[in-house]
Amino acid sequence: MQEALRFLQPDAEAVDSAGYIEQARQARRGSAVLPRGLALTIRGLRKSFGNNEVLRGIDLHVPAGQFVAVVGRSGCGKSTLLRLIAGLDTFDAGSISFGEETRAEDVRVMFQEPRLLPWARVLSNVEVGLGRDRGSAGAGARAETALAEVGLDDKRDHWPAVLSGGQKQRVALARALVSHPRVLAFDEPLGALDALTRISMQRLLERVWHDQAFTAILVTHDVAEAVALADRVLVIEDGRIAHDIDVHLLRPRRRGAAELAALEGQILQTLLEGADDTSDL
């Protein structure tokens, strides 16, 4: 608990200052070199494991730079969708395209487990994210910049084993960010964290998304998290997109605000109805 609070403070400072998004936008305008997100188009995507058809025709267009959350009950195929987008698995039918030629470094994934190498110090764990540029002259400096971005530059020489769960996940985020990806896919990245750490991590995710302007796909079972972060929430039921909900709420969004709660309730209701239909509960 104490640990979570301690690391909430610097984040809260950076994130909560009014107009931080405006600052981020100005910074982005200032330097034209920052990569921009890629648009994502999926058509008729199907995937089965054996006789079990997990995805039954997904059609989706995500404009460049949008933050999309994917929610659904467990086993609905949301994680499979994310793995296909990230290129971790092959699909049976359909297409996934980013509108232009992508390099491996353009699409990155962050998982529920940090998946850090326990035998590499924090900085070299971040360097892993550089892909082919690992070991190049500027690798160390780039990794340090990414670490600073998640507020862990003072932990560069630590072993992952001594970090808290939230800190490990922030190192994993730095590793995903270091190659300046244009699409970042999150598979329940905060699922294993305690409530406070989670809120502070959500703010961090929102901030780096604003700063780096990548397209974000967030798979989560937490509807409140989806509503707090995303521009758009997709509800997946039985391998199809059942609902596509735009979240027109200004950022930064206050946790516990009435509009957020109302939208969250609405989405939860649809999820529960879907559950009743298939009498799965």
Place this chain on the structure above:
Amino acid sequence: MSLIDSLPRVRALRLPRPDGLIQWILPLAIILVWQAACVGGLLSSRVLPAPSDVALAGWKLLLSGELIRNIGVSFWRASVGFAIGGGIGFSFGLANGLSQLSNKLTDTTLQMVRNIPHLALIPLVILWFGIDESAKLFLVALGVFFPIYLNTLHGIRTVDPQLIEMGRIYGMSNSELFRRVIFPGALPSIFVGVRFALGIMWLTLIVAETIAASSGLGYMAMQAREFMLIDVVVLSILIYALLGKLADSAARVLERLTLSWHPAFQKH
């Protein structure tokens, strides 16, 4: 905050010294009781000579150069046998851990051979090699092979598949994946194998040198038995114990150096 911070540091400063000495209290006590029993006449010097007599015998052998020569020979046999057997075991462990084909081809055969106690081969080995150096090296290598093979294989098999997937996602080539993920992940298990193998290495060498040798510590002990030099016999046994402990300590130091990332080896 400052109190909590300072507590472990104070303990870290004071504890390690006695911690290092504490393990020697028992052996020292045993030697003292043993000496007292011999001096007091409880133990006949024909059953067990006093530690001082053993030390004296050691001193004489040291002066004559015989002790150093025999230790040298035994040490050489142990390390060369270990290097050969360990090297082959490690290679097979790697090959079978990384390649399904290699595993199917050789693992069953190796498991069958493993179930033969290698010391049971002594008569055969004497027939093959006589009491030559190669006989001892063969036995040590064979004994050392299996613990290293099995633990290397096990270590590679149990590397977290999520880490391997992570490495692939971040574009690691096969050799990079091995260097950065698989080998470091298998290392703790490999060290377990090495420490096991060191024990077997001394055991095998003692038996082999006692039965068929014309030099080395085991031979020195057997020679002494012929001439009823019980102090030299005891001396050889004690030297074996010391060498065994030394090898284990060396492995521990190596473990500490290479596994400093591991929570079990971190200083707090």
